[in-house]
Amino acid sequence: MSLLEVNNVNRVLTDNNGAQVNVLQNINFDVQQSEFVSLIGPSGCGKTTLLRLISGLDRPEGGTVKVKDELVTKPDASRGYVFQHGSLFPWETIRDNIAAGLRVTQGRHFDKQLVDRYIALMGLQGFESAFPHQVSGGMAQRAALARSIIMHPELLLLDEPMGALDAFTRADIQNVIYRVWQQTKTTMILVTHDIDEAVYLSQRIIVMTPRPGQIKQIVTNPLPYPRQRTSDDFLKFRQTIQDLLDFGSHDQLVTDSKEKAK
Numbered sequence: 619m620s621l622l623e624v625n626n627v628n629r630v631l632t633d634n635n636g637a638q639v640n641v642l643q644n645i646n647f648d649v650q651q652s653e654f655v656s657l658i659g660p661s662g663c664g665k666t667t668l669l670r671l672i673s674g675l676d677r678p679e680g681g682t683v684k685v686k687d688e689l690v691t692k693p694d695a696s697r698g699y700v701f702q703h704g705s706l707f708p709w710e711t712i713r714d715n716i717a718a719g720l721r722v723t724q725g726r727h728f729d730k731q732l733v734d735r736y737i738a739l740m741g742l743q744g745f746e747s748a749f750p751h752q753v754s755g756g757m758a759q760r761a762a763l764a765r766s767i768i769m770h771p772e773l774l775l776l777d778e779p780m781g782a783l784d785a786f787t788r789a790d791i792q793n794v795i796y797r798v799w800q801q802t803k804t805t806m807i808l809v810t811h812d813i814d815e816a817v818y819l820s821q822r823i824i825v826m827t828p829r830p831g832q833i834k835q836i837v838t839n840p841l842p843y844p845r846q847r848t849s850d851d852f853l854k855f856r857q858t859i860q861d862l863l864d865f866g867s868h869d870q871l872v873t874d875s876k877e878k879a880k
């Protein structure tokens with residue numbers, strides 16, 4: 619049995635002019651336990667919309683999302699969600715942010731040693747008492763990851779967690795995510811615009827196209843871990859994904875120009 623099953627999912631939303639928009643159309647895929655899968659595609663193809671359906675924040679107009687054969691109907695602590703901007707509580711220290719979920723589930727006597735272990739795992743020693751605005755964007759994202767991972771979610775949903783970071787910090791957080799995935803074997807689904815990131819981390823890449831948001835192709839990554847970003851095989855596979863995305867945008871450009879010509 620797959621951990622996650624997305625079957626014939628459609629999402630219809632109303633735009634500012636009151637028109638119905640098919641944001642997602644006929645989405646089908648499975649994710650296995652401990653798998654790392656990326657969703658990649660141009661802006662507006664519905665990646666975040668899909669992640670929100672998997673988390674249970676929203677419900678699809680058609681089709682089903684199931685985790686362990688159970689219909690997803692609302693958010694659940696077994697599914698962690700990390701946002702682009704981490705969304706740490708600004709009034710709490712890094713330590714308190716990381717412990718936030720544990721305080722809810724375990725109460726005042728939560729496992730403080732576990733918090734220490736995650737502070738160490740994320741390389742945040744020395745910054746435990748700092749507030750989010752006093753640490754770098756990369757450190758804040760490490761803390762946000764720790765806050766989710768410490769709850770041992772069976773599925774971790776990562777919504778462009780590196781999107782707002784500079785290239786150097788991005789690579790650093792990618793390595794943190796890779797290490798955490800290797801050590802915990804948590805199933806992860808990553809939304810990204812970044813082909814290198816998807817190729818570096820994922821076992822399978824779901825390439826999406828916009829208007830309506832659809833799956834163009836699901837590609838298995840043949841590269842063994844750990845991956846070398848500059849190896850010939852890496853660059854070759856990267857090009858495969860690039861070609862799929864370029865083809866999509868070419869289609870889109872042709873459609874756009876036809877629409878303009880009308």
Ligand SMILES: Nc1ncnc2c1ncn2[C@@H]1O[C@H](COP(=O)(O)OP(=O)(O)OP(=O)(O)O)[C@@H](O)[C@H]1O
Pocket residue numbers: 631632633634639641659660661662663664665666667668811831
């Ligand atoms: N609440 C909403 N009401 C109406 N339309 C929406 C709503 N939320 C999203 N959309 C539209 O749905 C489409 C998909 O949005 P979504 O944010 O899922 O795309 P995305 O692939 O994650 O984009 P990006 O990479 O820019 O974050 C977009 O065209 C967006 O304008």
